[in-house]
Amino acid sequence: MFNFLKKTFKKITKEEKKESKDEVKKKKDIKGETKLKKLEDKKEKPKRKIFSRQISEKELESFKFDLFRANISIEVAEKIVESLKEEKSKDAKTVLKNEIQRLLEQEEHDFMNFVKNKTKEQGYCTIVFFGFNGSGKTTTIARLGNLLKKQNIPVVFAAADTFRAAAIEQISKHGENLGLKVVKHKYGSNPAAVVFDAKIHAKSIGGAVLVDTAGRLHADRNLMEELKKIIRINEPDYKILVLDSLTGNDILEQVDKFSEVGFDGLILTKLDVNEKGGSIISVKQKTKKPILFLGTGQEYKDLEKFNSKKVVERLFG
Ligand SMILES: Nc1nc2c(ncn2[C@@H]2O[C@H](COP(=O)(O)OP(=O)(O)OP(=O)(O)O)[C@@H](O)[C@H]2O)c(=O)[nH]1
Ligand SMILES: [Mg+2]
Structure with a gap:
């Protein structure tokens, strides 16, 4: 379920990968490293976590659209996205999950x-x-x-x-x-x-x-x-x-x-x-x-x- 969100996350991951590739290329060009050094760099390159960076305005807009497409009303989608804005320090998926969890919480009702x-x-x-x-x-x-x-x-x-x-x-x-x-x-x-x-x-x-x-x-x-x-x-x-x-x-x-x-x-x-x-x-x-x-x-x-x-x-x- 929530494939629509997975898609967005995938898109972000792809962008991140592209970014890091560009970074490596830039490094190579500037320093003119040897093959061995390049391999070391590769080995040492930190593994990026999928959701471990701040969320951009563009992505927030994209989330809002995805939430809306998932039958979440505009009003609620905007609220959720607002909360993501406020908590930029955490990763997107956790914040989104927490916010939805909070919205759904209710007193134990037997x-x-x-x-x-x-x-x-x-x-x-x-x-x-x-x-x-x-x-x-x-x-x-x-x-x-x-x-x-x-x-x-x-x-x-x-x-x-x-x-x-x-x-x-x-x-x-x-x-x-x-x-x-x-x-x-x-x-x-x-x-x-x-x-x-x-x-x-x-x-x-x-x-x-x-x-x-x-x-x-x-x-x-x-x-x-x-x-x-x-x-x-x-x-x-x-x-x-x-x-x-x-x-x-x-x-x-x-x-x-x-x-x-x-x-x-x-x-x-x-x-x-x-x-x-x-x-x-x-x-x-x-x-x-x-x-x-x-x-x-x-x-x-x-x-x-x-x-x-x-x-x-x-x-x-
Ligand atoms: N897949 C699925 N079908 C359901 C579910 N609940 C109800 N249905 C189906 O939805 C159709 C309508 O269900 P009903 O219980 O007759 O709905 P109703 O509100 O009593 O309908 P009216 O009396 O005509 O207003 C039936 O074909 C049900 O089998 C569900 O949770 N899942
Ligand atoms: Mg009936």
């Missing part, structure tokens, strides 16, 4: 424990998932349901996407596969009522209710109002915005849109298909909210607890 405690204290826990069309909400709910079940937390799914064709069948199939109950009404029915019923069931089993909602487009005023209604009526314990990491720069627009509704945490999906992963950095910087999990495939097991170090490692490969 979501599974939160759900466990909530179900114990309150007798149930309601978690609503929402996001743009196709961002991975339903798949993520199935994966999280699987994870909670494995931790012996009873789970029920609420099929509150009563809008999109086949949405109820989709979540029902996951329930069937995982042996989890799905509370559902008819298509076109009031999703807030589905959640209400699912909550009653969750209370009866002392478990978590994972609410699947319809995907919302930016301009989907009605669906946005409907989402607010689901939340107002059912007062969920936790609200999760699910984002597709492949979205590109539009991702921040989506974040803005859903800030209207408010959310407690984030899940980014499709990291397995995302070469660069820059969107994680932009989203984190913008929201300052905990990123709970990353979706890393299409199977039930493909949900990874967010770990900033792992993300940085993945970015730099």
Whole structure:
């Protein structure tokens, strides 16, 4: 991953090599050394470290462009490059890694424990998932349901996407596969009522209710109002915005849109298909909210607890 940065680093290394070759040639011309001396020089020539020199303005500009190309927003890319400017004494890669690491750092947030405690204290826990069309909400709910079940937390799914064709069948199939109950009404029915019923069931089993909602487009005023209604009526314990990491720069627009509704945490999906992963950095910087999990495939097991170090490692490969 982060091949784009590797390219830049390679370019810098090449330039460095060229520079040192020129230096040797100059030396030869001036001093007119013997063959033996030249060989000695070669032997003694210090091995240059790839990233051990100061970063030029031109390179900083080039970094900024690379970061931008990796779906990191201009605002964040500029911030990162600013920090590189300030720390010219260190090498570029370390500074860049540290800065990205710093941006991604968050307080330890054990979501599974939160759900466990909530179900114990309150007798149930309601978690609503929402996001743009196709961002991975339903798949993520199935994966999280699987994870909670494995931790012996009873789970029920609420099929509150009563809008999109086949949405109820989709979540029902996951329930069937995982042996989890799905509370559902008819298509076109009031999703807030589905959640209400699912909550009653969750209370009866002392478990978590994972609410699947319809995907919302930016301009989907009605669906946005409907989402607010689901939340107002059912007062969920936790609200999760699910984002597709492949979205590109539009991702921040989506974040803005859903800030209207408010959310407690984030899940980014499709990291397995995302070469660069820059969107994680932009989203984190913008929201300052905990990123709970990353979706890393299409199977039930493909949900990874967010770990900033792992993300940085993945970015730099
Ligand atoms: N490769 C990969 N595909 C994913 C991941 N998460 C979801 N998908 C796929 O993305 C597509 C959409 O996922 P859904 O879970 O249906 O998305 P949704 O947000 O519920 O979609 P709507 O209900 O239509 O708004 C499906 O084909 C999923 O298999 C992931 O982490 N990696
Ligand atoms: Mg869905």
